[in-house]
Amino acid sequence: MAFEGLAERLQGTLQKIRGKGKVNEADVKEMMREVRFALIEADVNLKVVRSFVKTVSEKAVGQDVLKSLTPGQQVVKIVQDELTNLMGGEQAPIQFARKSPTVIMMVGLQGAGKTTTTGKLATLLRKSHNKKPLLVAADVYRPAAIEQLETLGKQLTIPVFQRGTDISPVEIVRQALEEAAEQHHDVVMIDTAGRLHVDEALMQELKDIQELAKPDEVFLVVDAMTGQDAVNVAKNFNETVGITGVVLTKLDGDTRGGAALSIRSVTEKPIKFIGVGERMDALEPFHPERMASRILGMGDVMSLIEKAQANVDEEKAKEMEEKFRTQTFTLDDFLDQLQQVKKMGPLDELLKMMPGANKIKGLENAQVDEKQMGRVEAVIQSMTPTERATPEIINANRRKRIAKGSGTSIQEVNRLLKQFNDMKKMVKQMSNMQQKGNKKMRMPGLDSFFK
Amino acid sequence: MSFFKKLKEKITGTNESVTEKFKEGLAKTRDQFTSKINDLVAQFREVDEEFFEELEDLLLQADVGFETVMELIDELRLEVQRKNIKNTDGIQSVISEKLVEIYQAGDEGTAELNIQENELSVILMVGVNGVGKTTTIGKLAARFQAEGKTVMLAAGDTFRAGAIDQLVVWGERAGVEVIRQSEGSDPAAVMYDAIRAAKNRKVDILICDTAGRLQNKVNLMNELEKVHRVIDREIPGAPHEVLLALDATTGQNALVQAETFKEATNVTGIVLTKLDGTAKGGIVLAIRNKLNIPVKFVGLGEGIDDLQPFDPEKYVYGLFAEGLELEEQQEDK
Numbered sequence: 184m185a186f187e188g189l190a191e192r193l194q195g196t197l198q199k200i201r202g203k204g205k206v207n208e209a210d211v212k213e214m215m216r217e218v219r220f221a222l223i224e225a226d227v228n229l230k231v232v233r234s235f236v237k238t239v240s241e242k243a244v245g246q247d248v249l250k251s252l253t254p255g256q257q258v259v260k261i262v263q264d265e266l267t268n269l270m271g272g273e274q275a276p277i278q279f280a281r282k283s284p285t286v287i288m289m290v291g292l293q294g295a296g297k298t299t300t301t302g303k304l305a306t307l308l309r310k311s312h313n314k315k316p317l318l319v320a321a322d323v324y325r326p327a328a329i330e331q332l333e334t335l336g337k338q339l340t341i342p343v344f345q346r347g348t349d350i351s352p353v354e355i356v357r358q359a360l361e362e363a364a365e366q367h368h369d370v371v372m373i374d375t376a377g378r379l380h381v382d383e384a385l386m387q388e389l390k391d392i393q394e395l396a397k398p399d400e401v402f403l404v405v406d407a408m409t410g411q412d413a414v415n416v417a418k419n420f421n422e423t424v425g426i427t428g429v430v431l432t433k434l435d436g437d438t439r440g441g442a443a444l445s446i447r448s449v450t451e452k453p454i455k456f457i458g459v460g461e462r463m464d465a466l467e468p469f470h471p472e473r474m475a476s477r478i479l480g481m482g483d484v485m486s487l488i489e490k491a492q493a494n495v496d497e498e499k500a501k502e503m504e505e506k507f508r509t510q511t512f513t514l515d516d517f518l519d520q521l522q523q524v525k526k527m528g529p530l531d532e533l534l535k536m537m538p539g540a541n542k543i544k545g546l547e548n549a550q551v552d553e554k555q556m557g558r559v560e561a562v563i564q565s566m567t568p569t570e571r572a573t574p575e576i577i578n579a580n581r582r583k584r585i586a587k588g589s590g591t592s593i594q595e596v597n598r599l600l601k602q603f604n605d606m607k608k609m610v611k612q613m614s615n616m617q618q619k620g621n622k623k624m625r626m627p628g629l630d631s632f633f634k
Numbered sequence: 635m636s637f638f639k640k641l642k643e644k645i646t647g648t649n650e651s652v653t654e655k656f657k658e659g660l661a662k663t664r665d666q667f668t669s670k671i672n673d674l675v676a677q678f679r680e681v682d683e684e685f686f687e688e689l690e691d692l693l694l695q696a697d698v699g700f701e702t703v704m705e706l707i708d709e710l711r712l713e714v715q716r717k718n719i720k721n722t723d724g725i726q727s728v729i730s731e732k733l734v735e736i737y738q739a740g741d742e743g744t745a746e747l748n749i750q751e752n753e754l755s756v757i758l759m760v761g762v763n764g765v766g767k768t769t770t771i772g773k774l775a776a777r778f779q780a781e782g783k784t785v786m787l788a789a790g791d792t793f794r795a796g797a798i799d800q801l802v803v804w805g806e807r808a809g810v811e812v813i814r815q816s817e818g819s820d821p822a823a824v825m826y827d828a829i830r831a832a833k834n835r836k837v838d839i840l841i842c843d844t845a846g847r848l849q850n851k852v853n854l855m856n857e858l859e860k861v862h863r864v865i866d867r868e869i870p871g872a873p874h875e876v877l878l879a880l881d882a883t884t885g886q887n888a889l890v891q892a893e894t895f896k897e898a899t900n901v902t903g904i905v906l907t908k909l910d911g912t913a914k915g916g917i918v919l920a921i922r923n924k925l926n927i928p929v930k931f932v933g934l935g936e937g938i939d940d941l942q943p944f945d946p947e948k949y950v951y952g953l954f955a956e957g958l959e960l961e962e963q964q965e966d967k
Contacts (some may be wrong), residue, residue: 197651220700226885229695293908294764298795324774324936326803331796334817336793379911406764410885412913433763438887461763461793484826543690 190215208244214238214258225439228414231448239265253358266475270444275428275453276432277308280399283369284317286300286360288396289430290389290420291404293377296432298328300404300458301374302335304464308370314351317368319359320345321352321392322376332374339463343367353391360396373398375632380419393424401426402455405446407434413442414449420494420514421450431469432458511613514571514603518563521556561589562599572602653693681714681725689729690913696916697869697885702923707734729824737946740794741797745930748902749783749839754832756840756872758866758893759905761879763846766907766933768797771841773933774803779808782840788828789814790821791845791859801843806939811835821845822855822864829868842873849894863901877930882915892921903930906944910934934946 213608222232279285308314322328329345336343344359363371378385403426434457454469484566506512565588586593693703725886749755759767779783791797798814805812813828832840849856865872895901906915909932918929929944
């Protein structure tokens, strides 16, 4: 049940007005209705949507949309720019205290992911900032919350300060600060209990901790799936403890994450990090422009490119480019490419990041067949080195042997060989076309192997 | 007889304290929502387009979701025409009536759990991360114990740090046995063990915890399917209930969650957790409307007895209580 992105939504409206050549103000109004729908479906708070749409439609009418020959694209661009703008132009780094230790307090509702984020953030601070964090288990309410933080601490070999559950969180924090001074920790991270923003007693407790610890950063941890209520939560926490930043968690899910915009507009505090997986290194800086695309359902090309860059070996890419150009590309190289793609993660997740991928009917259910990928691998691996280098020598007998060795059929072997040939031809054409060659050229037609 | 009177009769026929708890837990939600409805009614003397637009906004802000709101508003329009309602005095009961109607969609009594007589019943708890699966299991266990059933828990979340310990604590609180293996072990194997143990000890109900997983993680959803399969293989027809825990603060993604988890594990009901905050959980109306999955319980607090069976009438009553009471007073005069 994929929700339509803004672009697709506008498409419908545009079809109605197509042929008119230009659009009038009423058409812009109609388009703004679609913008409103798209944002509400992305869980942006209604009030926020309202003021947003007002701003955008003023811009749209004032600008060239009326004159533009591609009014839809123009509107999408205005919306996207405005969203990016609102969510905070620049990235906001962590504020460290001038005098150690830097105290970071994690607050939020139950189940938002505070403890997990505490572990991830500690990992990041140690790795990228060379810090020596102390984690403080201040959740004395939820069963086994302390054990959870201790387990994480053990996994990460980061010390955890705890005093059990029979002592007040404020006292735990007081003792932890002493410990941090003695042990020369330069970062103290306080993992507080999840609480409802309307629970006065527990909100007072947060205030007490804050007055004692005087944190340099108070991070509100918010589930990216949060709906309309995100504004109430953010507002209350901000008013009570004065948050300094937001961490948006569970963005590896398929939610649009409109809460990001809601929170940002009621608190005016930057979103500093996003949680993108269960592993301890799955915490990334927040990029407003990517979030804007996501809220609008337009795919996340930047993340895709980054993922590719992180996993593709620069050297190998150059080598491959050379092979493309000189037409010495073999099945071995192909296997190599295959494995690199695999390293980037599950294919269907990659596909979902692609713009327009949600437009393709049936993609939602059509799993990219990773098994099929394994079969292609098996076929190539069942060939001798000579066969891989010069596939022309593969005759009927060899085909039979390869099929048998890989547990596939002769048809499958044939199909692979044919597709490999087609690809070679295509590469030849392409390299003729652009003699100079493009940097990091990706394998064309790779996708046809998995259909 | 007015809708409200029917409603009240139904409710007073049941446990008064339960209703109180419901009202109390929903107080925050209700305060916000009903005061808005009241404002709306006070603001508009007439039921006109503007009134409907405001109402639409109100429902959208409760996370009901666009399509369901549109359907509801359309039906309300018809109803208002049919009954020839001109001013806003009588509109509240019509609104709640429609909400309950959309929810019930013909069949009633859907909150009942499918519990076997004199035989082991298995309940599988599923959901995304951090929605309150383990806490709900603790509360459910206490509830069954109080009903005189014997209960056993299976610690199927072998992934998240501290998850097993968390369930063990709940087990101690409720006084029930927890079958566990070490962190990182195969959840399907835990289920297998637990079913064996439950059969041997002749317990009535086995409740199985699972690790939270985002519904777009294909491998994790496959793992869940496997868990489901293993249970079914050991006891044909089991699990007898697959409960999806849903955080009331979740927005439109809840619909996708419900759909995907239903595909993987044939979800039979929803537990709407954290309803004691200001979130309204209106998306359950859309889920019921589109996927026909009923809500079976609501979580209204952190106490072990803060889990209540869902009753759509009470839910709506909770949302509209103030407005309805006012209306009744006027009616009585």
